[in-house]
Amino acid sequence: MTPEHHTPSHAVCLDLRSSARPPDGNPPLERAVADALDEPQQGDERRFLVIDDACDLIAHQLLYEQLYSYGPAQVICLALGAGDDRTLRRPLTLRPPAAGVLWLLDVSGGAGTPGGGPRPGTPAADEALRPLVELLVMPGVFDAVVSALGDVVHGVAVPAVRILEHDLTDDARTRSWWQALESLVGQEGPAPALGDALPAELALLLGDFVPRNLENRAWLLPGGPAEARHRKCGAALRDTVDGYEQVRGWAGLFTMKAGEADLPGRLERLSFALAGYQETIAGALSDGGGVRLTSEQRSRLVERGIDLPEIPEVSRSSVGPGLRGFTESLIARRLPLRSVAARLAALSDRSAPAGSTARLARLDEICDRTYLAHLTSPVPFTAGGSRRIAAVVAFVLALAAGLWPGLGWALGPATGLAGAALAVLMLRRRPNRSPDGRLDGGGSTGAAPRLFGGLAGGLAGALTGQLLALPAWAGALALVISLVLLVLLAVRHWTAAVDSWWRGTDAEFAARMVGEVDQLLIETAVHDWLFADARYHCSDGARAVSLLLRGLADTAEQHTPGVSPQPVAAREEERGREPSTGADPRSAPWSWDSWGDSAAEDGWLDATATAGPAGGPQPAGFPEDADPFEPARTQDAFREPDGQDQAPADPWNAEPVADPAWLERERGDGGPALVDTLVSDLMDGVALIVKPCWGAVERDPSNAGRMPLERPMGELLDEVHTRLQRDGAASPPPYASHPERRPGAPQLLGVSAERVAWLLGSGGVAEQAVPLCGAEHRRMLSKDPVAVRQVRFVPEAMRRGAEQDETQDSWRGAAEDVVWTATGRHAGVLRLVPLRAETVRTVRGEEGGAP
Numbered sequence: 001m002t003p004e005h006h007t008p009s010h011a012v013c014l015d016l017r018s019s020a021r022p023p024d025g026n027p028p029l030e031r032a033v034a035d036a037l038d039e040p041q042q043g044d045e046r047r048f049l050v051i052d053d054a055c056d057l058i059a060h061q062l063l064y065e066q067l068y069s070y071g072p073a074q075v076i077c078l079a080l081g082a083g084d085d086r087t088l089r090r091p092l093t094l095r096p097p098a099a100g101v102l103w104l105l106d107v108s109g110g111a112g113t114p115g116g117g118p119r120p121g122t123p124a125a126d127e128a129l130r131p132l133v134e135l136l137v138m139p140g141v142f143d144a145v146v147s148a149l150g151d152v153v154h155g156v157a158v159p160a161v162r163i164l165e166h167d168l169t170d171d172a173r174t175r176s177w178w179q180a181l182e183s184l185v186g187q188e189g190p191a192p193a194l195g196d197a198l199p200a201e202l203a204l205l206l207g208d209f210v211p212r213n214l215e216n217r218a219w220l221l222p223g224g225p226a227e228a229r230h231r232k233c234g235a236a237l238r239d240t241v242d243g244y245e246q247v248r249g250w251a252g253l254f255t256m257k258a259g260e261a262d263l264p265g266r267l268e269r270l271s272f273a274l275a276g277y278q279e280t281i282a283g284a285l286s287d288g289g290g291v292r293l294t295s296e297q298r299s300r301l302v303e304r305g306i307d308l309p310e311i312p313e314v315s316r317s318s319v320g321p322g323l324r325g326f327t328e329s330l331i332a333r334r335l336p337l338r339s340v341a342a343r344l345a346a347l348s349d350r351s352a353p354a355g356s357t358a359r360l361a362r363l364d365e366i367c368d369r370t371y372l373a374h375l376t377s378p379v380p381f382t383a384g385g386s387r388r389i390a391a392v393v394a395f396v397l398a399l400a401a402g403l404w405p406g407l408g409w410a411l412g413p414a415t416g417l418a419g420a421a422l423a424v425l426m427l428r429r430r431p432n433r434s435p436d437g438r439l440d441g442g443g444s445t446g447a448a449p450r451l452f453g454g455l456a457g458g459l460a461g462a463l464t465g466q467l468l469a470l471p472a473w474a475g476a477l478a479l480v481i482s483l484v485l486l487v488l489l490a491v492r493h494w495t496a497a498v499d500s501w502w503r504g505t506d507a508e509f510a511a512r513m514v515g516e517v518d519q520l521l522i523e524t525a526v527h528d529w530l531f532a533d534a535r536y537h538c539s540d541g542a543r544a545v546s547l548l549l550r551g552l553a554d555t556a557e558q559h560t561p562g563v564s565p566q567p568v569a570a571r572e573e574e575r576g577r578e579p580s581t582g583a584d585p586r587s588a589p590w591s592w593d594s595w596g597d598s599a600a601e602d603g604w605l606d607a608t609a610t611a612g613p614a615g616g617p618q619p620a621g622f623p624e625d626a627d628p629f630e631p632a633r634t635q636d637a638f639r640e641p642d643g644q645d646q647a648p649a650d651p652w653n654a655e656p657v658a659d660p661a662w663l664e665r666e667r668g669d670g671g672p673a674l675v676d677t678l679v680s681d682l683m684d685g686v687a688l689i690v691k692p693c694w695g696a697v698e699r700d701p702s703n704a705g706r707m708p709l710e711r712p713m714g715e716l717l718d719e720v721h722t723r724l725q726r727d728g729a730a731s732p733p734p735y736a737s738h739p740e741r742r743p744g745a746p747q748l749l750g751v752s753a754e755r756v757a758w759l760l761g762s763g764g765v766a767e768q769a770v771p772l773c774g775a776e777h778r779r780m781l782s783k784d785p786v787a788v789r790q791v792r793f794v795p796e797a798m799r800r801g802a803e804q805d806e807t808q809d810s811w812r813g814a815a816e817d818v819v820w821t822a823t824g825r826h827a828g829v830l831r832l833v834p835l836r837a838e839t840v841r842t843v844r845g846e847e848g849g850a851p
Contacts, residue, residue: 016050667751684736
């Protein structure tokens, strides 16, 4: 079987000091131990960091024993203050390898102030202790320290510390937080285009797109009313076209086919057929109206001759995954919540079917009543073209026929009369007149101009032939040519006039009308009837998720973390003070070379150390319900994941406390990736919040949009804000989608990784660790440098920053033994200096006192 992997838990911090508890209303120490045991820890790894007064270790022996009551555990005890007679009496339960003691004789390392550091148990001492506690509760550092204490005599050591704290300025933290919230929420605006990110399952429901498997399907039942009227429309159109083909040409002019064709009647029957098919489809659209198609409505549609198949691939079961994928893709693109909500609202509007009844207006547009009336009102028939030109043509033809000398006086006028007779014939055979005369669109063929022009031309031709005395064969030839041209021109004028009249009827538009009605029926059947349930489900679901996201945006917009009473400028001014250069020997760095046998001979006591800048985080104790590894809140009070408000640390009105000598602060103004990283964390959290809602959206989308998400959204905002407060968002949350892509601390905080390289380099900089003891305690320490154990630690975010900086190649190899912490803002060195053998006394159970 594959072993189970899990992230180690932070150590549980337990404060047993009497100074950390108010005298009234305080639960007994046994209750504090029981609460610590009840803290959840992953797997079998149980870690406890106990803060206790050095003089009370024996008195609390039974309390330490209780820490092992739930099974194997590891314990690190921070013993504060000097012991009796310069010795440390510790219980048997605090021995290696499962436990060890760090004796902190002077927490601040002198802090550059005359007379030593703050008294143990005071807020100043607690604030100086906080960075060390933040480090020791981290599982990697905790395990490394426990292992190192196992190699130290008695498992007791005095730590020498050098810590570099990377953090943001208060202004940068506040500015980046509000910028992240603005990017998260976004602005109200018009609904943007859905774009190409819409999944195929949802794109199928929009518009009038018809699946390929339904494009060529026969929707009309054979023999049904709708199919019969559809077939009647086709037959009427074909019959009308056949009549038109009969009428055009010489046969339509010189035979009886024009009268028998009865084109006006055929056009009328076509109009009636189209109107009947429109009526059938309109009835179907009315019968299928409503929210969703019922079984009764299906029956009525079948009675009208419309068949609706079942489409299993398009159902509400496929809508949920598509809607979820679309929403998560928009969130993954880091679009603002209001923009995502607007897109979902647009999807809801477009996917909601209006019902088949709403398509009646479109049907009326397709089957225009004006056009149907136009088919029953014959178009006027006009032949022969321009009347002036017709008279000229008749004159010329009659002139040619009258050139025969003698006979021309009869043949010329007769040809003119023949031309007029053909014009009269075209008028009588006109296609826009029914045989019974019931339908007649009227017409004009220019018979009168042809008659006058022909008579004039015939007389003029006869006179010309008489004067020229043309031979008979010439007159005969001219007569033949004139008669042939007369007939050909008459047929040509007739065909052109019939074609022009046919185009005027626009009868062939009926085929396109029927096709559009068929397409409208298909679109209605697919989107308003077959897809109705899926479209309504998509519309309701998209609307519900849109409302949820708008609610989350409103919660984020109203989220205002509490601001500490002390102005930001005042705190920055305090933190910006020049570092103290006091010559207190207790603030000097560690140096084995200057070690002597007495306080007067110890050169390292005379060394001048540079204290950290004054005005660090405001002092804070370790109340019972506080998170021991959470840094002091210097600006915002934020809500913990359980939704309970945490007040800023007290006392706010205390005098500014100097940083301990071993703590160096470096504050950045925010890197280029800080805001984007915060937005990514918030968006990943939003996806996590919405994730449990998809089941409700599937089951009941109408109520899912009213799900209360204010509390989880507030918890998310507090959690991300806590990470911003704690380490500048350098550590990824557990729900981060791509933690491996997280920027390093330089890109997040705006600080350089060079200081960490200097602090952890191989050039002896680590020797700058400051011992947490006073000069008067020096005789209690071992003089063997080989016995010292060392733990170096760096946040993982600083390594990411160093890997992106080519100048850091020099220290990567030297930092192989470094503990890379997953979270936190501190990097540095922790040296464990052993004590002399006679300094530590192990007291067995029978020697211990009552707790």
